[in-house]
Amino acid sequence: MAQVGFGGGCHWCTEGVFQAxxxxxxxxxxxxxxxxxxxxxxxxVIVTFEPSVIGLETLSEVHLRTHSATRARSVQNKYRSAIYIFDEIQRAEADEAIRGYAAETGKPVHTLVLPFAGFKASDERYQNYYRTDPNRPFCRRYIDPKLDFIREHFSENALER
Known part of the structure; x- marks a missing residue:
């Protein structure tokens, strides 16, 4: 097993994306x-994954395509577009995914590759936000379109509904 962190928009959305x-x-x-x-x-989020099933480059590509990776943000803000690496070996794969996405879109990508330093869990009531009630208006409006995108463009990696 391996771990990597992802930051983008809301962690409820990010959690739902990677759980899928x-x-x-x-x-x-x-x-x-x-x-x-x-x-x-x-x-x-911190994602624990099986590299023989899904690689860091694919996880990074999913991340870049399911949040506003081309929108500039301050690194001090609550929302930071980032891939948090747990070791320097992960840097090359994350950088490659970002370069590929930038070349494909023709836009600058503002996603940072950062060394992981710390984690604090959200309140228990927010954990598994999508899984506990996918019919919440927030889930329907923001998370469902991301999951539909994954099913369409990453079908080999998507879990069945």
């Missing part, structure tokens, strides 16, 4: 931290 992927065994939702200047806590 084959090879992901656990998703911890909360707040992630890196080294300065990205040492403020930002919403995100």
């Amino acid at each position: 992927l084959r090879g992901v065994t656990q998703v911890h939702q909360g707040f992630l931290q890196s080294a300065a200047p990205a040492d403020t806590w930002a919403e995100g």
Whole structure:
């Protein structure tokens, strides 16, 4: 098993996205931290995955395509577009996914590759947000379209409904 962190928009959405992927065994939702200047806590998830089933490059590509990776944000904000690596070996795969996405879209990608430094879990009431009630208006409006995108464009990695 391996771990990597992802930060983008709301951690409820990010959690739901990665829970929908084959090879992901656990998703911890909360707040992630890196080294300065990205040492403020930002919403995100820690993903535990089986590399023989789904690779970091695919996970990174899913992440880039399911949040606003081309929108600039301050690294101090609550929302930080980032891939939090647990070791330097992961940096090359994350960087490659970002380069590929930038080349395909023709837009600058503002997703940072940062060393993981810390994690604080969200309140228990927010854990498994989508799984506990997918019919919430927030889930229907923001998470369902991301899951539909995964099923359409990453069908080999998507879990069945």
